[in-house]
Amino acid sequence: MTTIKTLIKEKLSTKVVILIICCFFLYIINWLCVSATPFLIGKFIDDVIQTKIGINIFYIYILIGLLVLDIVSNYISNILITRLTSKFTFHISFSALQHLKKVKLEHFSQKNAAEISQQISMDSDHVSEFLISSVFQSVGSLLSLVLCVFFTFQVNTNLAIIILCFVPIYLAFYIVTRKKIFELSFEYSESQIKFFSDMNHQLSNIKIIKINAWYNTLNPKFKKSFQQLYETTMKYSKFAYLYNSVDKITNSILSIIIIIYGGYLLLHNQLSIGGFAIINSYVGMINGSVSYFFNFFKSYKDVSVSKERLENIFLLEKELNHQRLLKSIDTIAIENVSYQYPDAPFPIVNGVHHTFSKGNIYLLQGGNGSGKSTFLNVMLGLHSDYNGEVKYNGVEMKELDLYHMREHLVSMVEQEPMLISDTILNNLTLGTQHDISDDVVHDYCKEFGLDYYIQSLPEQLHHHINHSSTNLSGGQKQKLALIRCFLKEADLLILDEPTSALDIQAIINLKEYLLSIKQKKIIIIVSHDERLNSIADETVEFSHAALQSV
Structure with missing residues (x-):
């Protein structure tokens, strides 16, 4: 099973390992600078008070050097991280x-x-940031904690012991609250995703909303989604504030104790002014380090939610795919095939028998919900939990390398063509397995009446279109999809409502072209357009998934 751990190992190339080592080295330098500075400042203060001969320039040079080194190492390490x-x-x-x-x-x-x-974007970012940034910061905070405690022991042992006594308090509170943190974090994250999903759904269907004037109709559902987000946000925030408050209260108590005890030692000449300044600085740094680990444990529970969701994706069952390769598709035999959706009360495809052979054009017709699309999905192996047999050239489909077959031998025109944000040429040649010259592409564009539109563009075939295709008409999209289908030169062509947005001349050209290539193809057309009846060698009627040849 793929886990986040295995994905991280895959990415650990020599170059990445070197980058990680460099980051660790820079973090060590950074925290050495930060940790040593208060100690040097304290010693500088004591030196000035005790010697009374002026400022020792040596300390100034050292402090400036540490400051520069701190800034440079911090900048480079952040860039690398x-x-x-x-x-x-x-x-x-x-x-x-x-x-x-x-x-x-x-x-x-x-x-x-x-x-x-x-969800994938948020969780991937959350996990990566935790694994990289938080791990480096943890190393730095741990090093800072050790150095600060070490320097504190050099100044006063009792104060150092007092500081260390507060560490178990943080640990105990985390152990008590860790389960609650995970539950609230998971609930909050899920409600966030649901809310933004509902918002995206409305924006994705803005045209339908405008046509029907549903400006207020969908508001109750959206407000309900927000209410769920609001409630989970408040629950999570209240607990997070409580969690952080314990951290602040503990830090404040420790600071008060250090100030009182340190002041007492200072008054009784058991601690120098510089030593008091060192202790005071290190208490703040130790509090910061301990607080970081306190919140690190909380972040760990938060990121555990993201990690679990990502790993659940990798637990999803893949479709079946085996190793046997097909060099061509000559026949497709459907033998007593049935398919039922998991939540459906009855099969949408039931006991179907049919054979499709090269050299023929098949016209699939039937009402909505009669099973045409599901039948094609089964035939292409997109629905693998079917009963019966689907044989390509006499070989059961479940034995085949379906990825190879679809990539090289199958080409389909969808009702809603998928276009990518790229040039027209790259959209037309998407998925082709052979080199195609611009002249060939131009010939196809001329064949289907797309040449005038392309010639009107400043960059012609190299003109960029966006993935939503808002700068193309429905007919232009359909023509692009048809040309892409034919350029692939596949053995099996499936055309789903290919004439729905075409003009009369384009339909005539399409019919003539299909007749000219059919001897080397199996052509299956799903359409209600009666004008295609004249080129069909066989019309197959779907009536609630029962096939009947006409």
């Missing part, structure tokens, strides 16, 4: 995305894409 954190965040996010791409399609039926992507 940001670099490391960014790389680890991307690696975790990328690995999660790669895994999700191969998870069974059924998993996404009740999931919100924006919610999933936001």
Whole structure:
């Protein structure tokens, strides 16, 4: 099983290890400078008071040198840590995305894409920042704590012991509260994701909201989501404030004790003014270090929520994929195939028999909910929990390398074409496995009436479009999807409502082109357009998942 630990190990190249070592070295230098400065200042004060001969310039040079070294080491280490954190965040996010791409399609039926992507982004960033920044800061704080206690012992043993006695208080409080921290952190994080998911859902459907004037209709649901976020935020904040208050109260009590006892020693000449200044400075630094660890334990519980959610993604079952390769697709035999969605009361595809052969155009027709899309998903191996057999060239699909087959031998035009934020050329050649010249692309664009639009653009094929395709009409999107499908030169072509946004001439050109290439293809068209009946070798009617050839 993939875990955060294994992902981190994957990223530990020699270069990354060197960066980590450099960061540790710089952090040690930084905290040595910070820890040594109060001690030198105290000694400087005592030296000035005791000698009464003026300022010892040697201390000034040392302090300036420590200050410069502190600033430089701190700057470089922060740059390196940001670099490391960014790389680890991307690696975790990328690995999660790669895994999700191969998870069974059924998993996404009740999931919100924006919610999933936001969760991965937040959790990856949270885990990476904790693993990198917090670990380095922990090392620095631990080193600072050790050095401060060491220097405090050099000044006064009793004061050092008093300071150390407060450490168990922090530890005991963390042990008592750690379970509660985890529960509240998980609840707060989940409500955050839900709230922003609901907001994204409305913004993603802004056109429908405008058309129906649903400006206030969806508000109750959104307000309910906010109320849940508000309640969990308040619960988490109250407990976090209580947690931090214990830290502040403990620090304040320790500071008061040190001031009173240190003042007593100072009055009785058992502690010098410089020594008192050293102790006072180190108490603040020790409090800061202990407080950091106190909050580190809280952060650990917070990040445990993110870690658990990310690892749950890697626990999701992948779709089946085996090793047998196909060089071509000549026949597809569907033998007594049935498929039922996990929460459905009955199969949407039930006992289907049919054979698709190269050299034919098949027209799939049927009403909404009759099982056409589900049937195609089963045929392509997107739904693997089916009964019956799907055979490609006589080989059961479950024995095949489906990733290789889809990548090289299958091409599909979706009802809502997916375009990427890139050039028109890169959108047209997306997924092709061979070199394609601009002249070939231009010929296809001319074939489907897209050449005038492209020629009108300043950069023509190299013009950038965005992934939402707001600068393209529905017909232009569909033509781009058709050309991309044909440029792939696959054996199996699946066209889902390919004429829904095409003009009359483009439909005529499409029909002629399909007839010209069908001898080397299996062409399956899902459409209600009767104008395509004339090119179909066989029309297959879907009636609640029962197939009937016409």
